[in-house]
Amino acid sequence: MKRSGVVWSWFWMILGILYFFLPLVATFLFSLRAKLGILSFLAYQQLFTDDDFIKGFSFSVLWGVLTIIVGILIFVPTAYWVRLRLPQFRTAVEFITLLPFVVPAIVFVFGLVRTFSHPPFLIVDSPALLVAGYTVLSMPYMYRAIDTGLRAIDVRTLTEAAQSLGADWATILFRIILPNIRVAILSGAFLSFAIVMGEYILAQYLAKPAFAPFLAFLIQQKAYEPAAATVVSFALTWACMGIINLFGRGRGQAPIAGGH
Amino acid sequence: MPFFLFAFMFLIYPSSTIAVGSFQDTNTHVFTFQNFVHLLRDPNLIGAYWISIKISLITSLGGGIFGFLLAYSAIRGGLPPFMRSSLMTFCGVASNFAGVPLAFAFIALLSPAGVLTGWLKAMGYNPYFHGFQLYTFWGLSLVYMYFQFPLMVLVIAPAIDGLRREWLEAAENLGASSFQYWRYVAFPILLPSILGTMILLFGNSFGAFATAQALTGGQINLVSIVIGDQLRGDVLGDAGLGYALALGMVVVMAIAITGYTVLQRQSERWLR
Numbered sequence: 001m002k003r004s005g006v007v008w009s010w011f012w013m014i015l016g017i018l019y020f021f022l023p024l025v026a027t028f029l030f031s032l033r034a035k036l037g038i039l040s041f042l043a044y045q046q047l048f049t050d051d052d053f054i055k056g057f058s059f060s061v062l063w064g065v066l067t068i069i070v071g072i073l074i075f076v077p078t079a080y081w082v083r084l085r086l087p088q089f090r091t092a093v094e095f096i097t098l099l100p101f102v103v104p105a106i107v108f109v110f111g112l113v114r115t116f117s118h119p120p121f122l123i124v125d126s127p128a129l130l131v132a133g134y135t136v137l138s139m140p141y142m143y144r145a146i147d148t149g150l151r152a153i154d155v156r157t158l159t160e161a162a163q164s165l166g167a168d169w170a171t172i173l174f175r176i177i178l179p180n181i182r183v184a185i186l187s188g189a190f191l192s193f194a195i196v197m198g199e200y201i202l203a204q205y206l207a208k209p210a211f212a213p214f215l216a217f218l219i220q221q222k223a224y225e226p227a228a229a230t231v232v233s234f235a236l237t238w239a240c241m242g243i244i245n246l247f248g249r250g251r252g253q254a255p256i257a258g259g260h
Numbered sequence: 261m262p263f264f265l266f267a268f269m270f271l272i273y274p275s276s277t278i279a280v281g282s283f284q285d286t287n288t289h290v291f292t293f294q295n296f297v298h299l300l301r302d303p304n305l306i307g308a309y310w311i312s313i314k315i316s317l318i319t320s321l322g323g324g325i326f327g328f329l330l331a332y333s334a335i336r337g338g339l340p341p342f343m344r345s346s347l348m349t350f351c352g353v354a355s356n357f358a359g360v361p362l363a364f365a366f367i368a369l370l371s372p373a374g375v376l377t378g379w380l381k382a383m384g385y386n387p388y389f390h391g392f393q394l395y396t397f398w399g400l401s402l403v404y405m406y407f408q409f410p411l412m413v414l415v416i417a418p419a420i421d422g423l424r425r426e427w428l429e430a431a432e433n434l435g436a437s438s439f440q441y442w443r444y445v446a447f448p449i450l451l452p453s454i455l456g457t458m459i460l461l462f463g464n465s466f467g468a469f470a471t472a473q474a475l476t477g478g479q480i481n482l483v484s485i486v487i488g489d490q491l492r493g494d495v496l497g498d499a500g501l502g503y504a505l506a507l508g509m510v511v512v513m514a515i516a517i518t519g520y521t522v523l524q525r526q527s528e529r530w531l532r
Binding site: 005006008009010012013015016019020022023024025026027029030031074075077078081093096098099100101102103104105106107108109110111112113114115116129132133135136139191194195198199200201205212213215216219220223226227229230233234237238240241242244245 | 261262263264266267269270271272273274275277278281326329330332333334337338339343347349350352353354356357358359360361362363364365366367368369370373374375376405406409410463466467468469470473474477484487488490491492502506509510513514517
């Protein structure tokens with residue numbers, strides 16, 4: 001590489017770093033300005049004692065955990081079964097897991113509301129629909145993470161060994177396969193968690209308490225608390241990604257997702 | 261299998277109601293193309309598609325070029341190796357940091373009361389006196405870029421890794437200039453990946469809703485925003501038209517994803 005090339009590289013990197021950090025720094029500074037004239041953590045105090053924040057945040061955590069559990073229960077057996085017995089369904093299953101990329105979230109929730117708000121499926125008010133919707137949104141990431149995990153272990157040998165020792169299917173799945181792919185599952189799980197925590201559309205239109213709709217509401221009402229909430233949200237995203245990186249050190253690439 | 265039942269129940273069936281609904285008359289439920297005719301005749305809705313497509317084109321081009329330059333700088337630009345891993349981590353975070361919090365981060369930065377606006381004012385330059393507006397098309401494009409370029413970096417990085425050093429050396433030994441190397445070797449090899457990823461970015465911003473909604477309060481005429489309004493209360497006054505609008509969005513996304521897949525396959529010929 002020539003000298004000028006390196007200079008340009010630095011130039012682009014610095015521009016990227018500025019673009020990445022400026023909004024975050026600004027948000028942080030903004031969040032400290034709640035008291036006139038001095039910097040303080042007042043906005044955070046007010047945020048953390050706000051009942052709606054606690055409610056939205058804890059519900060989002062609950063939805064996130066439920067989504068992960070439902071995702072594991074549905075996708076682990078599926079991915080396992082496809083790998084072991086039904087490779088001819090592989091393309092079909094992969095196609096379905098990628099469908100959430102093709103159907104934008106706003107269109108997806110449109111379909112959900114229209115389908116489930118009249119008989120025979122009158123469950124639009126049920127939290128189950130929200131969790132099901134989140135499971136669909138996180139499906140591309142969760143399924144791929146699980147499938148990658150399964151590829152790394154010898155599914156057939158493990159299954160045959162367990163069978164010859166007299167294990168039934170539930171034992172094989174949950175005591176043999178699951179522990180062996182736990183790292184892969186965890187990275188998928190944290191990614192799903194990050195998606196659910198930041199997700200706005202589903203919670204908003206299914207009228208469920210959650211973090212992102214609360215934040216959107218707060219932006220209309222106040223100036224400094226939403227800044228504090230944004231910082232909290234960013235820290236959460238960062239933590240999830242950090243944990244995934246920690247698990248996946250040295251293999252795989254950075255996770256790609258987003259609920260924009 | 262529970263998976264197929266689940267997928268059918270919560271993904272395929274709801275999506276297909278949209279497809280079916282868009283070919284049905286709102287009141288009589290008879291098969292019709294009328295909804296699409298209405299859609300094409302409504303300048304407001306066509307305008308919404310046009311603005312959605314325009315913002316997606318601009319941010320996928322801009323984000324794509326910037327992301328590519330960043331990724332190339334970090335991987336082949338002669339920077340210390342830790343820059344590369346930090347860039348990847350940052351991009352992983354940034355591409356996931358979107359929606360409402362992202363909108364607010366830019367409000368804190370660049371709204372009339374924002375931090376950067378304050379700094380610029382202190383230096384005697386008020387961007388709002390020079391035609392800048394955060395809550396408009398260009399402001400929204402700037403915000404979208406925040407999740408566009410990191411995605412470009414993440415997806416294009418393996419392709420840049422696949423550029424072999426031998427090719428550069430061979431080109432140099434044959435007396436090629438830096439421009440000739442790019443024009444005849446690197447660029448043709450990378451082109452399918454670059455185009456494919458840009459198409460992916462296009463879809464990424466075309467389907468975006470939360471960021472735009474939170475930033476502009478729904479004041480910008482994007483397809484996703486119109487669908488959101490339609491869902492909140494039948495603003496179009498015609499359910500069938502709403503379905504047609506949504507189906508149109510799925511069609512655009514399907515074209516984008518297909519284009520991405522095809523181009524990705526192309527690029528695998530060289531990069532493995």
